[in-house]
Amino acid sequence: MNIGEAAEASGVSAKMIRYYEEIGLIPKAERTASNYRTYGPAAVHSLRFVRRARELGFSLEETATLLKLWADKSRTSAAVKQVAAQHVAELERKIAGLQDMRATLIHLMHCCEGNERPDCPILNDLAGSAPACHSHDT
Amino acid sequence: MNIGEAAEASGVSAKMIRYYEEIGLIPKAERTASNYRTYGPAAVHSLRFVRRARELGFSLEETATLLKLWADKSRTSAAVKQVAAQHVAELERKIAGLQDMRATLIHLMHCCEGNERPDCPILNDLAGSAPACHSHDT
DNA sequence: TGTAAGGCTTCCCACCATGGGAAGGTCAAG
DNA sequence: CTTGACCTTCCCATGGTGGGAAGCCTTACA
Incomplete structure (x- = not known):
């Protein structure tokens, strides 16, 4: 082959x-x-x-x-399981990180009119300006 | 500076x-x-x-x-929002991928005794062998 | 004024996985 | 025997980031 x-x-x-x-x-x-x-x-x-x-x-x-x-x-299934568990923990760390980003963005998008005008809470956040809306939840 | x-x-x-x-x-x-x-x-x-x-x-x-x-x-907030929306979609795609991995692993770990013996459903899955347990849910 | 410490400069290398492509050898079918 | 599809090795690129070397500059202190 x-x-x-x-x-x-x-x-x-x-x-x-x-x-x-x-x-x-x-x-x-x-x-x-x-x-x-x-x-x-x-x-x-x-x-x-x-x-x-x-x-x-x-x-x-x-x-x-x-x-x-x-x-x-002569491996033990415990050893294998431990490798898997470690990886799951890592996955969960990554997922949490991405979800944090997502939640923040969703919030900002919620606050953004998305219209013809230039005012934009998303840019304001990136620019470090004061918050622009008082949340409607995620 | x-x-x-x-x-x-x-x-x-x-x-x-x-x-x-x-x-x-x-x-x-x-x-x-x-x-x-x-x-x-x-x-x-x-x-x-x-x-x-x-x-x-x-x-x-x-x-x-x-x-x-x-x-x-002279930007429009709509343009900004669109960039954000696209990114959120990408984040969600990644999150879903990681969650799939996690769910599969959690399931396999559930099936794995994690003891002294070598039999291990996790390795079986990786090796493409038949399933080893009939789920207890995630 | 001399010198030492610490900042700055550019340049190259490494990571992790993967793909692209060039230049050249090999095999099978027609 | 040619053609096309395969194989080989080799280098380069991606995305972001860090490490470090060699050499200049600046500051502070003796």
Whole structure:
């Protein structure tokens, strides 16, 4: 199986497969006599694993940890769960941050007439000017 | 006012001020005879504006747009509101993505014993194996 | 007036993941 | 044997930010 087929089969681009190999996330692929990388079913399975981990937002570093745990028959499910929990905490941190931004913007937009005139509470906020409306809630 | 003081006063690092100037987000600062950048209150005000926009998650490109609108006395508040609305939509897209990840992980963690044994629904999911538990909800 | 500390300048490198593309080798089908 | 589709490596770009080196400038103090 060439890299293109492996990419197709795993959903990971050829570009990324090479990169993952380069950074040591996955082992170096075997090469044909003409220097083409070849992949077997096991390698494709690993690539799918990586892809799924990425889909769930794990960093490549976390993904590496998960791959090691996956390979380690003597892992504990507690260890895996801890990695997941840490990641969930991180996700929640990010979500909270984005939601804060959203809430602020929604509020400001609420206060903004959105008409032909230039007066704009949104710009006022960015400019650090005094508040422009007394909230109607989010 | 030197760049360090402007950084202090605006909350934007000197490094970033130079970068913003380089990419044309803010105008080139005046220089002293000895090539030091100097900043007046207006420049600091702009930097604060940028900082606030960044806090609200606007990209530098969006920030540039907002700066232009801010400078343009004949803008319409509708135009500003539209930029904000677009950004809110983007935030919501991101939030939804992160929440999906979170929900999936929470579910899998729910299914995971988190004990000494190696069996782990989280790894099973990543490995693309069949589901391992029949949900207890999020 | 000399010197040391701390600011400023530019320039390059790093992160994290990913994509784009060029230049050149290889394989399969016609 | 040519053509087109693949593969290889290599460099560059993205978005923002930080780190640090080498070299100038300024300020404060002895």
